[in-house]
Amino acid sequence: MADEMEQWLSSLLRLNDEEEKMTDKQIKIIQAAVEIFAEKGYSATSTSEIAQKAGVAEGTIFRHYKTKKDLLISIVTPIMSKLVAPFVLRDFHKVLESEYEHFEDFLRAVMRNRLEFGMKNAPIIKIMLHEIPFHPELQSQFREQIVPKVAQRLERIVEHFQANGELIDMPPMTVMRMGASVIIGYILTRCIINPENSWNDEEEIERAVQFIMHGLTPVRG
Amino acid sequence: MADEMEQWLSSLLRLNDEEEKMTDKQIKIIQAAVEIFAEKGYSATSTSEIAQKAGVAEGTIFRHYKTKKDLLISIVTPIMSKLVAPFVLRDFHKVLESEYEHFEDFLRAVMRNRLEFGMKNAPIIKIMLHEIPFHPELQSQFREQIVPKVAQRLERIVEHFQANGELIDMPPMTVMRMGASVIIGYILTRCIINPENSWNDEEEIERAVQFIMHGLTPVRG
Amino acid sequence: MADEMEQWLSSLLRLNDEEEKMTDKQIKIIQAAVEIFAEKGYSATSTSEIAQKAGVAEGTIFRHYKTKKDLLISIVTPIMSKLVAPFVLRDFHKVLESEYEHFEDFLRAVMRNRLEFGMKNAPIIKIMLHEIPFHPELQSQFREQIVPKVAQRLERIVEHFQANGELIDMPPMTVMRMGASVIIGYILTRCIINPENSWNDEEEIERAVQFIMHGLTPVRG
Amino acid sequence: MADEMEQWLSSLLRLNDEEEKMTDKQIKIIQAAVEIFAEKGYSATSTSEIAQKAGVAEGTIFRHYKTKKDLLISIVTPIMSKLVAPFVLRDFHKVLESEYEHFEDFLRAVMRNRLEFGMKNAPIIKIMLHEIPFHPELQSQFREQIVPKVAQRLERIVEHFQANGELIDMPPMTVMRMGASVIIGYILTRCIINPENSWNDEEEIERAVQFIMHGLTPVRG
DNA sequence: CATGAATGAGGTTTCATTCAT
DNA sequence: TATGAATGAAACCTCATTCAT
Structure with a gap:
């Protein structure tokens, strides 16, 4: 189930399947961000919150997305x-x-x-x-x-x-x-x-x- | 024009007209807040920005509204x-x-x-x-x-x-x-x-x- | 009882009884300040709190005592x-x-x-x-x-x-x-x-x- | 001398020596806080003052101690x-x-x-x-x-x-x-x-x- | 590639004090 | 004399972002 979700999410987030794969952490980051952005709004969400829910370090978010807005x-x-x-x-x-x-x-x-x-x-x-x-x-x-x-x-x-x-x-x-x-x-x-x-x-x-x-x-x- | 706007705003913000009038500064604060909240969203708006646009000291906002959310x-x-x-x-x-x-x-x-x-x-x-x-x-x-x-x-x-x-x-x-x-x-x-x-x-x-x-x-x- | 307290306080706060009388509000300010200073400490006490407990306006405190430290x-x-x-x-x-x-x-x-x-x-x-x-x-x-x-x-x-x-x-x-x-x-x-x-x-x-x-x-x- | 002090402080602040070490900055924060709290009292001490004396950014204090009272x-x-x-x-x-x-x-x-x-x-x-x-x-x-x-x-x-x-x-x-x-x-x-x-x-x-x-x-x- | 300590700018809020009424 | 609205500096704290490890 979770696997299916990940596959689907990762397919959703690439426009065409030729593009590079998302790493495992990237997927978790996106999942966490989606959940919290939807709940509290982008501005009211902190990157540390996302990192925590995604189970990654704060720095990891910025390795994949240059800024918070990039993530959005x-x-x-x-x-x-x-x-x-x-x-x-x-x-x-x-x-x-x-x-x-x-x-x-x-x-x-x-x-x-x-x-x-x-x-x-x-x-x-x-x-x-x-x-x-x-x-x-x-x-x-x-x-x-x-x-x-x-x-x-x-x-x-x-x-x-x-x-x-x-x-x-x-x-x-x-x-x-x-x-x-x-x-x-x-x-x-x-x-x-x-x-x-x-x-x-x-x-x-x-x-x-x-x-x-x-x-x-x-x-x- | 501005006067009319003020009157109307102040009438809008009281449910019945018997209640006490808003002060001049209060009206300016609300006007500024409405404008910026609408433009950037509540969370992305800072109280200092509101104060500046309203032409009052930041402290003045908090004399009238206990918190930023109160203002909202x-x-x-x-x-x-x-x-x-x-x-x-x-x-x-x-x-x-x-x-x-x-x-x-x-x-x-x-x-x-x-x-x-x-x-x-x-x-x-x-x-x-x-x-x-x-x-x-x-x-x-x-x-x-x-x-x-x-x-x-x-x-x-x-x-x-x-x-x-x-x-x-x-x-x-x-x-x-x-x-x-x-x-x-x-x-x-x-x-x-x-x-x-x-x-x-x-x-x-x-x-x-x-x-x-x-x-x-x-x-x- | 309250009267007695006031008399006593006012007598305490003058070194000799020749000195000028404290006004009613002054006594209330001192009483309130003593109570709150003792409870929370001088630094952690705000003048607005004192004013509120004393039942006077904040400005009134500063009419009688040039600064908060003066009051202390x-x-x-x-x-x-x-x-x-x-x-x-x-x-x-x-x-x-x-x-x-x-x-x-x-x-x-x-x-x-x-x-x-x-x-x-x-x-x-x-x-x-x-x-x-x-x-x-x-x-x-x-x-x-x-x-x-x-x-x-x-x-x-x-x-x-x-x-x-x-x-x-x-x-x-x-x-x-x-x-x-x-x-x-x-x-x-x-x-x-x-x-x-x-x-x-x-x-x-x-x-x-x-x-x-x-x-x-x-x-x- | 300073080293000895640090060692001693760090030993004092852990109840048993098995617990994790304090970082260098943490020790400096505690030292600074102790000094200023003792001199001016907790309430009259500002976190920015502590940060300055400790030689760290103010935010660093709050990474290690959730609130000022936590530090106390x-x-x-x-x-x-x-x-x-x-x-x-x-x-x-x-x-x-x-x-x-x-x-x-x-x-x-x-x-x-x-x-x-x-x-x-x-x-x-x-x-x-x-x-x-x-x-x-x-x-x-x-x-x-x-x-x-x-x-x-x-x-x-x-x-x-x-x-x-x-x-x-x-x-x-x-x-x-x-x-x-x-x-x-x-x-x-x-x-x-x-x-x-x-x-x-x-x-x-x-x-x-x-x-x-x-x-x-x-x-x- | 991943981490998380460190940063410092900026956020909201409080506060002693002033001053027009 | 008493008031309380207004102030702005400074308080505590959060945050996106960086960087040495």
Whole structure:
């Protein structure tokens, strides 16, 4: 179990598997940092605390990460990529056309997939959400590398289904924002704000999809 | 302008106007703290920085607020109350029945009102969102004082309009969550995430209301 | 009771009654200071604490005593005088000759008298003992004003009773030190170190006197 | 000389010699702290002053002692043990019976031994005397760990020599208190109150012993 | 590569003292 | 005279970072 976790973490933190392996201590450092950053916030976490929880000497942290902020960036940067990975596939366009006949199907697929991702990565996502606004490096990375790519892809999808007649005729940005609000609203509530609730995910996903499609007004015969 | 700001801030920070006035220096301290907390986060802000920006001696801060955390709480607590004030009016039920014939009207009113509130209080709301997860005092206040009151009120409204036949038959909690996602999603994007955009608020509100009512599917004749 | 205390305190703190009266607030300040200095030590006591306990504003303390150390000196100086007052009476010599036929009588009188004094002034004496070593002003006052006067008087008494044949032939300084050790040892134990014990003072005084006279060896027929 | 001092200090501060060595800096910190605490009192001493005199960074103090009070306790605790060590030997009873035929011999041995100890440790003893009353941790340690052990031992000795007929029949506690007053009175005067005097220790010890045995009354043929 | 003692800048907080009211 | 808000120096302590081992 712990092994699996380590493998997964280490895979998460490298963008492609060609890159150099993390040492055992590095993994422990990252695990400890993620846990404490998520609990207390980056600024309120001391490197000595991380070292202690990781079971390494304080100096060891700085052998692997030049500064404390470096450590943060090493944690947040990969999650940003993974967060939007499904929308950045090179052959995304084809996938879409072949795989999702209806917008509903696409919505369902996205919600399921990103919910699973959210549940696996809740602490790191929490860190990301809290720290992006306070660190220009992260902000610019987010605004310049992540947002445009995703926006572009989603815009095409929306336009595709608008041309289709399946989606309402409205600025794609607005359509995206409203759809995203519902999806993100659920995932954050589910994974970060209220994870201790007992959730029936399939049901909630279905309702969200129906809501996005038809709103809150009862469907008339 | 500055005067107006001071008046408004001082009114915001007292729950009822009978309470004693804040001194001039106190207001400056709060203003400075709000600004820097919003910019860098509570933990990354030093009291000396606040003192400098407020134009007071560092000791003066601690004459008015026993600790730095006290200062944070003095800022965040009142905003939580004001944030949900419209839902906690004693005669809310009547207001609802008499004022909003349709759910749409209610949505529009809420969005306009809370958007205005968000634009006035963006920095404090940003602070609140960032710090609630890290401060048990704030968390418990939020979960115990704020959430239940609002949830109760909204639940009644939803049930009212469900009985009415205007709203879909679905667990009120879920209905609320989805509606709230759209509204909050817009307000946060508008006021905090992307305030520098040029927004056509009336148009966006109208679209959001329509989305909440009918979803993204084109309305059929 | 409180009134009596005030009167007594105010009388203690003036060397002669011709001097100006203390105001009501001054008395409260001194009372509070004595209490807290005795409990926590001079350095560890803050003027704000004193002000609070005295029920006056912080500024008021500094209206009456230029500095915190001034306040300490105003408390300790008079007690030093009073502590040795019995040995500094102008007509002490006569008193001695007429009043105490035997050294024993003198010992008993001194012990009773200074014990009573110690019980009345325990907190101030404690302050004096703790602070004299750390404040040159107090030290010099003690070494120059107090010690020589008392030493001189006691020396004469010892010499008087040595001439008498009642006291052993030994350097008067040494005789004094040993006698004083026993008396002071009892009074400090009784009043400051272990006041909560139940003590039978008359008995202990008698034993101490007998010890000073005859030591610990059983008296032989 | 300095080396010897260091060795001795480091031996004093460990209760048993198996425990880990103090670092060079730690010793310097303790030495500096002892010196300044003795001169100005604990509360009036700043950690920066200690650091400066010790020739280390202020932070270094806090790497070795979590708080300033920790540093005090690390200084005072061992001296309390050493102070009473001679009375807490496991085979003390035998030692007594075999070594000291008469009470006088015991007195002389104790006075010599503890005087030597007092001269070596004057500053630390001064600190101990001043700080015990103000620090509950020290107080309880003293009252619970130190006092009872010594009292018990001394009581037995007194009873032993009372049974012997060498000592007067009086409550052992009182006998002890009076004897101790004389011994402690001398040692404190000699080592702390008036060390700059030129003292003839052997003579004074002899006189004190004679005083304790026979009091101040001339011995009659 | 790993360690952890050492650093010194900077953090929050306290405090004696001043001064306008 | 009495007040208490304001001060700023200095208190204790933490921290990210370095470097000799």
